[in-house]
Amino acid sequence: MYKSALSSLSPENYPFDLDLLPQPVYLVGGAVRDGILGRKREYLDLDFILPQDAVKTAKKLATHYKAGFVLLDKERQIARVVFPNATVDIAQQEGDNLETDLRRRDFTVNAIAFNPHTQEIIDPLQGYDDIEKRLLRMISSKNLEDDPLRLMRGYRQAAQLGFDLDGETQVAIRQLAPLLGKVAAERFRTELGYMLLDSPGTQWIIRAWEDGLLAAFFKNATKIGCEYLLKVEAAAITLSQTWQELGIELNKYVRDTVKTNWLGIAKLACLVSPEPETAEIELTQLTYSRAEIKGVTTALKLFPKLNRLQMPLREQYFLFQEAGLVFPTTSLLAVAHDTLVEGIAPLISRYLNPDDPVAHPTPLLSGKEIILALNIPASPVVGNLLTEIAIAQVEGRIATEKEAIAFARQLIK
Incomplete structure (x- = not known):
């Protein structure tokens, strides 16, 4: 049943030679999910987990390809290798085995692993079934509680993937919503930013407000404001x-x-x-x-x-x-x-209209030219004169540099 996903998950698409990675190694997370969905990206975002030597392997990869290297988390052994058209994160496996690691993730659709050496897909939580149902199902409420940003991420991923939330998951998110106040503002802003970019995101922003996910950061958000989100969408189409x-x-x-x-x-x-x-x-x-x-x-x-x-x-x-x-x-x-x-x-x-004289006026004079022509010192008066000249030009009272100078002289008398 995974056959359609294997071609897009093939190591031939990686920005490096698979032989440089030790065995076993597993591709996990969004890349596997998107591969199963047939979603293609111009810029690859690949996440691998290794039982050991994750940072050492990442350094080796970066050195071999003269790629960028970033140590993301020394304690948890997570590093990033940056290629021109891909970002590769390599992390140490959490727990005694792969399944333990997968069970610590947010949603079942993100808890599927792919072994590129054996072409095997490991799916202990039936994430593939939820992908087919186009459903986001939490692995456990404890996992969401461990990182409350996952609450908002669920709505963002639902918007991007065209999925819905499992009922039990939505109930848990509503109960945990107050925890979002503990999340760093910039992390929350990043998730919201994805939702602001397209039309499906608008409906999910409204659902996020209804479920209490915006309360900590948008204290002035209201039902009327959410209704205006829909009006903005409609107005954008009209315009x-x-x-x-x-x-x-x-x-x-x-x-x-x-x-x-x-x-x-x-x-x-x-x-x-x-x-x-x-x-x-x-x-x-x-x-x-x-x-x-x-x-x-x-x-x-x-x-x-x-x-x-x-x-x-x-x-x-x-x-x-x-x-x-x-x-x-x-x-x-x-x-x-x-x-x-x-x-x-x-x-x-x-x-x-780039040539419109009101919206995009072309100044008849510069401040320096006014100073020289009128023999006046640099001061706020010069700025005021420039403004009045621009308005007179817009209104059709002057049209040439000579007329502008004469007009300015009249103003300072």
Whole structure:
């Protein structure tokens, strides 16, 4: 029954020669589960366990291939070897034998082992049956209690795999939910981050809130906020169908080093306080980056303004200047909060047009040019003049550098 999984689990797919690993060695965890499911990844994440010499073996592998080496846990003997297209974790077996190790894991679908030397699959907890049922079943509530992050990880994996939770498992998770407060904020944030990235994750974020998993970190999350998560999803579909380019923007990462997209920022805004100052405190405690925090707080501050009809050009200018790259998220929140798409269509069209003089103005003068032309010292006055020149340009009152200088002279008289 495991035949379909064997090809994807084949050592031919490993980034190293299998002969460099001692016998016995076992591939475990997500790689085995995904192999059985037929899920393929461009970047491999392989976890092996050895009865002994785990760190020594990892060092040998890293040295042979000139790959990166990281000692993850000296006491438990866990090390990582980093290849260009794969990460290989090698851990010392916990317990007297393989089955003891597998029984210490979180869910049955993650407690299947594969011996690459013999092509044997070891499945003492019937994880394969649960994979076929598309079900996450805990091995024991004690295992979840030992590392409470596993509670949130269950919801994240259910979202990513398209699985459901076994009833008994969900009951146990609800009972253990208060323990999540003991987990480091950044570990919790990482799990939530995966759920913010795609549509299935949204339903599981709501279920996590209902089951008490968000209480320790999102004290201001409410039922209404969860309802807005669904409205954000619906608004994203509507806006993406009307403006494909806006949909592309919403799915871009906030930064290359930050794996949250702008759609995720809008969802995050639904879980925190609607007051930007309070939201900033919450997100700082959760160790979000400055870029992510600014994205949420800016969108929360600005989206109510998009509900105004016939916004003057001066106000539009300031809106775009303050929103910057957060404008797609801001418009998404506005639509989720019942702003008519037709009402903000002109603003979206401006944002998507790189040559639009209101959303993306080209300055007629620099600060240095104003200082030289007017013979004035560097001061906040220069910044104020630049702003007024930009607004006059947006409103069509000036169009050339010469007109800008003359306009600035009038302002300082």
